Amino acid sequence: MTGRLVRNTMASATAGLxxxxxxxxxxxxxxxxxxxxxxxxxxFAxxxxxxxxxxxxxxxxxxxSRYLPELLARGDQAEAAGVTRHLFRWPGIIVSLLFLxxxxxxxxxxxSGGTAESGSSHIRTDSLFWILVGLACVFQTAANYVNGYLRGSQGFGRMARLAVLSAVLQVVATALGGWLFGAxxxxxxxxxxxxxxxxLLPGILSRRGSLSPELRRRVDRFTFETWLGYVGTAFAWSRMEIFFLERSWGTESVALFSVSLTLANLATQGPLLLTGGLLPYLSEQSGVNAGEKIRDAYAIGTRLIAFLVLPACFGAAAIAPVxxxxxxxxxxxxxxxxxxxxxxxxxFSAASSVGVTYxxxxxxxxxxxxxxxVSAILVLLVGFTVVPTFGLLGAAVARVSIQTAVVLARVWYIHRSLKTPTPYSSLARxxxxxxxxALAAWSCxxxxDGVAALAVAIPVGALVYGVAVRIVHALPRSDYERLNKALVVLPSAIRVPAVTILRLLCP
Structure with missing residues (x-):
């Protein structure tokens, strides 16, 4: 992987973090x-x-993120601008209709005389709640489009700076708004x-360009099919269970489920942020027909993400009661x-994220x-049957089962249709x-009791993982070397201990 990929990955990780x-x-x-x-x-909002x-x-x-790197790698600035302007038309129209x-x-x-009440009644009777939801949709849709443009044009540094400022603004606005006006x-x-x-959106859309009929067809087909997949995946991955829980069990159940998912995201997002620069890189390589590099990137990325995400998730699950x-x-x-x-x-689903990018x-x-x-259909069936009967725990079991099935199908397809094997041996180790x-952390x-258990469980779990990784030879030496090179972009205060740890892990 190139130095530019490493830099983009670190900037994307900063933004996502x-x-x-x-x-x-x-x-x-x-x-x-x-x-x-x-x-x-x-x-619920x-x-x-x-x-x-x-x-x-x-x-x-x-x-x-898929097409701008390919076009810019060929030096085709005009078509890159044409793609950018062409793609925004329908999102702009749809989000406007949603707000209306x-x-x-x-x-x-x-x-109808609705007033702000508590719980589920608040959601159904407070008009201000829905206006605020509409405004959030407008601003976040525009922000997503800008971030997609920055990823595709390799503007990861700018995206990272914007993300840091936006996160600070979000926390301050949440705190002040909640303190003054409640939910x-x-x-x-x-x-x-x-x-x-x-x-940034007006400036991005102001650049004029051209778009060939052939590229327009490719872009439209990719967008439409990807969007349909995202819509279906949203039911399985984007908290669709919240809708059914709110209808059957109320907002308190929604809060508990949301907390569980937030903890899951917290455990997985750190490692997943490292994949942010991967799609532009793979797309660029596909544009120059670098097939072997793409297959290598899939295997390497899968091993490294699993290396980071599995201990984080298993360890967090073990200490979740505290x-x-x-x-x-x-x-x-x-x-x-x-x-x-x-x-x-x-x-498991996070470890397979590189497969989606591939x-x-x-x-x-x-x-x-x-x-x-298929995931959407299964979630709907579960929502109408399992969730009303079994509530929070039923929703959790169903979600994990559906996502695991999707992961297995994805791995099978990549292996059979794309002739790209998954590194099963390394993943098993x-x-x-x-x-x-996880067992070590749970024992602690x-x-x-209490915070003392966390203070001991986390370092003990990390230490046991490191020892086990070295004993079972979890990663090939080449992966440690890649990680070592990637750490060069970090400040010395972080890089030196990280390099030391890698040397201890590598047998």
């Missing part, structure tokens, strides 16, 4: 300041915004997080069983659409080491 921490701190603030019920209201964005952006940020729809619903509520005020954070990137109350408070202890399941299961780079969007569609990490929580 900022977004993740901003969202995480915002949920903690809401939970601590406003309680379980208000946290459920904000979580976040889910509505997330699903609305999936519908509105039509998968165009992913298309920009939320506004119309708010007017209907106001005309509705906390939604200011969902609006603020998309504000700064949105300011971690959840410590972060969110004792009122959220009911989220522990679902958190254990969701965090552990997220490790499929998109190879333009195998129809398979993404197929698996997304990493899984064994991650299991040892059984021997100690």
């Amino acid at each position: 900022s977004v993740m921490l901003g969202g995480f701190l915002s949920t903690v603030l809401v939970a601590r300041m406003l309680g379980v019920e208000a946290a459920g209201i904000v979580a 976040t889910w509505v915004v997330t699903v609305s964005i999936v519908v509105a952006d039509l998968g165009t940020p992913g298309t920009l 729809g939320f506004g119309a619903y708010a007017i209907v509520i106001a005309a 509705n005020g906390a939604l200011a954070g969902a609006i603020a997080v998309g504000f700064l990137p949105s300011l 971690l959840v109350p410590a972060i969110y408070g004792g009122a959220f202890a009911g989220a522990v069983p679902s958190a254990v399941l969701l965090v552990a299961g997220a490790g 499929l998109l780079a190879m333009e195998r969007t129809r398979f993404v659409f197929l698996t997304g569609g 990493i899984l064994l080491a991650a299991t040892a990490c 929580t059984r021997l100690l």
